[in-house]
Amino acid sequence: MIxxxxxxxxxxxxxxxxxxIENMTKTFGEHxxxxxxxxxxxxxxxxxxxxxxxxxxxTMLRCIxxxxxxxxxxxxxxxxPIGGNPAEFGLPWTPFPENLVARQRRNFGFVFxxxxxxxxxxxxxxxxxxxxxxxxxxxSEARARAREQLEKVFLGEHIGKRPNQLSGGQQQRVAIARxxxxxxxxxxxxxxxxxxxxxxxxxxxxxxxLLAETGMTSVIVTHEMHFAAEVADRVTYIDxxxxxxxxxxxxxxxxxxxxxxxxxLSHFHHIxxxxxxx
Amino acid sequence: xxxxxxIKMAIPLLAEGLTVxxxxxxxxxxxxxxxxxxxxxxxxxNIKPLELFIRIYVDFVxxxxxxxxxxxxxxALPVIGIKFNEIWAGVxxxxxxxxxxxxxxxxxxVGAVEKGQAEAAKGIGxxxxxxxxxxxxxxxxRQMVPPFTNELITMIKSSSLLSVISVYELTRSGQAIISVxxxxxxxxxxxxxxxxxxxxxxxWATRQLERRLPAW
Ligand SMILES: Nc1ncnc2c1ncn2[C@@H]1O[C@H](COP(=O)(O)OP(=O)(O)OP(=O)(O)O)[C@@H](O)[C@H]1O
Ligand SMILES: [Mg+2]
Numbered sequence: 001m002i003x004x005x006x007x008x009x010x011x012x013x014x015x016x017x018x019x020x021i022e023n024m025t026k027t028f029g030e031h032x033x034x035x036x037x038x039x040x041x042x043x044x045x046x047x048x049x050x051x052x053x054x055x056x057x058x059t060m061l062r063c064i065x066x067x068x069x070x071x072x073x074x075x076x077x078x079x080x081p082i083g084g085n086p087a088e089f090g091l092p093w094t095p096f097p098e099n100l101v102a103r104q105r106r107n108f109g110f111v112f113x114x115x116x117x118x119x120x121x122x123x124x125x126x127x128x129x130x131x132x133x134x135x136x137x138x139x140s141e142a143r144a145r146a147r148e149q150l151e152k153v154f155l156g157e158h159i160g161k162r163p164n165q166l167s168g169g170q171q172q173r174v175a176i177a178r179x180x181x182x183x184x185x186x187x188x189x190x191x192x193x194x195x196x197x198x199x200x201x202x203x204x205x206x207x208x209x210l211l212a213e214t215g216m217t218s219v220i221v222t223h224e225m226h227f228a229a230e231v232a233d234r235v236t237y238i239d240x241x242x243x244x245x246x247x248x249x250x251x252x253x254x255x256x257x258x259x260x261x262x263x264x265l266s267h268f269h270h271i272x273x274x275x276x277x278x
Numbered sequence: 279x280x281x282x283x284x285i286k287m288a289i290p291l292l293a294e295g296l297t298v299x300x301x302x303x304x305x306x307x308x309x310x311x312x313x314x315x316x317x318x319x320x321x322x323x324n325i326k327p328l329e330l331f332i333r334i335y336v337d338f339v340x341x342x343x344x345x346x347x348x349x350x351x352x353x354a355l356p357v358i359g360i361k362f363n364e365i366w367a368g369v370x371x372x373x374x375x376x377x378x379x380x381x382x383x384x385x386x387x388v389g390a391v392e393k394g395q396a397e398a399a400k401g402i403g404x405x406x407x408x409x410x411x412x413x414x415x416x417x418x419x420r421q422m423v424p425p426f427t428n429e430l431i432t433m434i435k436s437s438s439l440l441s442v443i444s445v446y447e448l449t450r451s452g453q454a455i456i457s458v459x460x461x462x463x464x465x466x467x468x469x470x471x472x473x474x475x476x477x478x479x480x481x482w483a484t485r486q487l488e489r490r491l492p493a494w
Contacts, residue, residue: 105400112398133408
């Protein structure tokens with residue numbers, strides 16, 4: 001790609017724009033959490049979003065799969081508006097019917113900070129329930145698909161356990177499998193490891209890394225800068241609801257241009273000062 | 279001390295009253311529970327006029343004495359052409375009352391399921407009804423049983439109020455004996471035993487039900 005503004009992934013895997021966020025804002029009451037955001041996510045790209053607490057990372061992610069309705073502007077998946085037709089040409093925001101929005105959401109796998117597994121279901125059924133009840137696949141086939149997904153996140157031996165019988169790291173991997181079982185086009189991770197004990201972080205990051213390497217388009221909000229540097233095609237730094245700076249990780253982490261980015265990254269300097277020692 | 283002859287005589291007479299109490303409680307219990315669950319689910323349907331209607335209904339049930347509700351069904355409804363005999367007026371009033379409390383329990387327990395659950399279900403493309411049926415209700419079911427048991431017990435005990443519209447239920451059957459023989463101690467003692475036995479049985483049954491519902 002020649003376009004100077006379009007960042008080619010470090011792994012050179014990213015392709016055409018898949019998701020387009022256009023002039024998207026979000027206001028809660030009086031508080032404008034997202035300033036107009038413009039962002040493209042490319043096919044097969046791994047986009048890492050970083051930023052301070054409260055900067056709007058979660059809100060942006062939740063607007064992408066329409067868990068939150070943008071106040072203005074909108075999100076497009078392959079040119080199809082998500083959740084409704086954005087306000088434009090003097091027309092107001094018009095939401096799509098609930099069924100359509102639910103169908104659109106299947107394209108996005110969302111992984112929550114706090115896993116949000118269904119406590120009344122086994123790991124297997126947590127993963128199988130989407131294919132069964134949403135996609136309408138038969139019980140045994142849905143379970144076979146679920147088992148396959150759980151094996152991919154290295155949980156083949158734990159399929160019969162309830163979430164409260166699993167460690168946090170295992171729960172988050174079940175949550176990833178649950179999202180993957182819907183065959184999403186893009187995965188959205190909201191600080192997938194920040195609720196985990198430090199010794200459990202690696203097993204989850206390994207799974208996400210593997211997924212990125214297989215070419216799954218991913219947007220990952222994280223504070224794990226080392227992981228970001230390693231896995232990202234592009235890193236986006238958000239502050240106060242604005243994209244301050246973005247670029248390939250080696251560039252953004254080693255020579256950020258904006259003052260705000262420098263200041264933010266200085267909190268993590270112990271990580272980058274000595275790259276030989278993660 | 280105790281008049282054992284009276285007690286022997288009273289046991290079968292009170293059993294007749296108990297039958298009516300059981301009969302009324304059974305039908306009021308079935309109808310009230312069923313209607314309450316439906317109303318509770320409808321109040322979660324996101325259809326605003328329906329939600330408002332159920333809100334008003336529940337507030338009315340909770341905000342007025344049961345005795346007034348009984349009188350309204352028995353004396354006021356016939357004025358607008360809806361007429362029941364005493365027993366079915368009693369069933370209707372108790373069911374009306376129970377349904378209100380049950381609806382509130384259903385709505386409350388479903389609403390108390392952690393917010394992340396519905397979001398995760400939305401995240402895999404579930405619609406509102408599916409989220410309710412597959413995610414929220416199974417998680418809320420067990421929580422509903424203890425408060426529901428309380429309401430059921432209250433309803434059974436309150437069925438004694440139906441004596442005021444001359445339903446010959448347990449309490450009234452006792453009062454009938456007392457009015458003739460003036461043996462309040464024996465009869466009220468027996469009445470207490472009957473109610474206690476009935477309610478203990480109900481509590482035991484709902485505990486069995488609770489144990490069978492999903493837990494984790
Ligand atoms: N539902 C809501 N209602 C009101 N305010 C909200 C809501 N959700 C988020 N906010 C506010 O929006 C701002 C951004 O929140 P957001 O969760 O997007 O930040 P974040 O970048 O994900 O932070 P963190 O790193 O702590 O997760 C915060 O000030 C937050 O209080
Ligand atoms: Mg967040």
